[in-house]
Amino acid sequence: MPRPLLAVAAMVLVLAAAGAHGFEIEEATLASIQLGFNNGSLTSVELVRxxxxxxxxxxxxxxxxxxxxxxxxxxxxxxxxERRSSSSGKCVTAGGPLHGVPVLLKDNIATRDALNTTAGSFALLGSVARRDAGVVRRLRRAGAVVLGKANMDEWANFRSLAGTDGWSARGGQARNPYVLSASPCGSSTGSAIAAAASMAAVTLGTETDGSILCPASLNSVVGIKPTLGLTSRAGVVPITPRQDTVGPICRTVTDVVHVLDAIVGYDALDAAATSTASKYIPDGGYTQFLKKDGLNGKRIGIPNGFFNYANGTVQHTVYQQHIDTMRKQGAIVVEDLDIANLSVILDSLNNGQEIALAAEFKLSLNAYLSGLSYSPVRTLAEIIAFNDAHPVEEKMKEIGQIIFLVAENTTGIGAVERAAVSQLNKLSADGLEKLMREHKLDAIVTPNSAASPVLAIGGMPGITVPAGYGAMGVPFGLSFGGLKGYEPRLIEMSYAFEQVTTVRKTPTFLP
Known part of the structure; x- marks a missing residue:
């Protein structure tokens, strides 16, 4: 192993042993953290340090x-x-599972504090939000500590067709903690890496199409992409209100569900979407669906076109084992299913998605920028000019900004854009939505984030959990996806799968 990696490995061992009063903080869950708070073996200050x-x-x-x-x-x-004074000086939990727990936020989730919110770009450095994002307000009410901002694909990977694969001008190139040369995926790259490497127990990401599910899968953590509007997008640097959603990334299903409970709900600043989705929030919250027998009796579809791994590969073998495990846990697995027009749905350049997204992005981003208390840039046009003026810092030669240029050339939501959205809605209705209802499915199961475009165009939820490690040690995941409001079923299935497979292991920092 090269000397720098030996040094990293040694440092990780030292850090792992650096818990307060013998408390093991590396890989700590919310439950173990709260237990430490309650029995006096840990304080929030020690945890933050x-x-x-x-x-x-x-x-x-x-x-x-x-x-x-x-x-x-x-x-x-x-x-x-607060904890000391909550019960006559006794150390008891003051405000639930997130009280006193540090949380890292993706850098497109605004905070009204000393932190910047820049979507990874120098163009927004120094901008000031009028208020916390809606999900941040809920985290603070739950007693969480805002630890910092996580790196991300700059502008949520919506700047160029070349993509950035975990790079931003402000954060640099993020790296996969399991295999440093492997893709960490994006755009919620830093959130997934930080959770995997115990740089925080709780992180938040955002997804428009795959941006939670992909990095969570490739960094061996758990991510939830919620139903559109289940979590507020107010105060989040946008791509499109038609697909954007905010969700948690942690190391266990239990932890992401606790976080989901804390951040869902109506927000007057994202009224239409959160009002519509509020009907899906169950009485008593989501933790009631953490059931070890959650796979029993579930109808799970295996759609064609996703598990395209050659015989003999690790992925082919492991995924088949997992599907067999689901059957043994009582699931009814329905294979050989076709999602109508799947090839069209997966072709974002020709299915109308890029037409709709470009116009929606310009309108949404300009509205976000105009709502800031202060910003060095107030329009997409000014961001384009900033990038042109800072070609080295913003890697203009390598990455460019073709999507920005296309978006800037749009003139609002006209007939062409409305037709594109209508086509996307029809593709979703005739595709996964129809398939799931016809076969009475509780979920479809796919590798990593392969089905994220299918879920994205319909505003549907997904949960990814660790599934295994490839021949070179690169993690891969298994995603459960369903119709709007299917979070309870997806939680039951993903939790039961996690508990019976116990796949996840700590990062290896291989070269």
Whole structure:
């Protein structure tokens, strides 16, 4: 192993042993953290210090975090004080599973504090939001500590067809903590890496098409892409209100479900979407669906066109084993299913998606920028000009900004754009939605984020869980997807799958 990687491995071992009072913080879950708080073996301040130390040690290698919150320790101290005073000085949980827990936010989720919100671009450096994003307000009410901002594909990978694969101008090139040369995927890259490498127990990402499911899969963590509108998009640097959603990325299904419970709900600043989706939120929250027998009796579809792995490959063998496991757990697996017009759905350049997204992006981004208290740029046109003026920092030669240029050339939502959206709605209705209803499916199962375009155009949810590690040690995941509001079923299935397979292991930092 090269010397730099030996040093990293040694450092990780030191950090893993650096828990307070013997508390094992690496790989700690929300339950173990709260237990530590309650029995006095851990404080929020100690937990924040651990994560800050770990970020300081690992971030030069992994580039998962753009900046940390200078106010995090003060927030943690306040949480400790609340806990001490909550029951006559006894150490008891003051406000639920997230109270006093540090959270990393993807850098397109706005905070009204000392942190920047830049979508990874220098163009927005120094901009000031009028208020916290809706999901951040809910996290703060739950007692969470905002630890910092996670790296991401710049502009959520909507700047150029070339893609950025975990790179942003502000954060640099993020790296997969299992195999450093492997793709970490995006756009919620830093959130997934940070969760995997125990730089935080809880992170938030966003998804328009695959941006939670893909990095969660390739970094061996759990990610939920919620039903459109289940979580507020207010205060999030947008691509399109028709597909954008905010969701948690953690190391276990239990933890992402606790976070989901904290961030769902109506927001007057995203009224139409959150009002429509609020009907899906179950009484009693989502943790009630963490059932070890959650696969029993479920009808699970295996659509054609996704598990295209050659015989003898690790993925082919492991995925077949997982499907057999689901059967043994009582699931009714329905194979050889065809999603109508799948090839068209997966072709974003020709199915109308890029036409719709370009116009929606310009309108949404300009509206976001105009709502900031201060910003060095106020329009997409000014961002384009900024990039042209900073070609080295923004890697203009390597990446370019063709999508920005196309979007800037749009003139609103006209007949062409409405026709494109109508086509996408029809593709969804005649595709997965019809398939699931005809076969009475509770979910479809696909590898990694392969089905994310199918879920994206219909605003439908998905959950990915660790499924295995390839021949070179690169992680891969298994995704459960369903119709709008199917989160309870997906949680039952993904939790049961996780509990019976216990696939996840800690990062290996291989070259």
């Amino acid at each position: 651990f994560y800050l130390d770990r970020i300081r040690g690992l971030n030069p290698l992994l580039r998962a975090v753009i900046e940390v919150n200078p106010d995090a320790l003060r927030q943690a101290a306040r949480a400790d004080a």
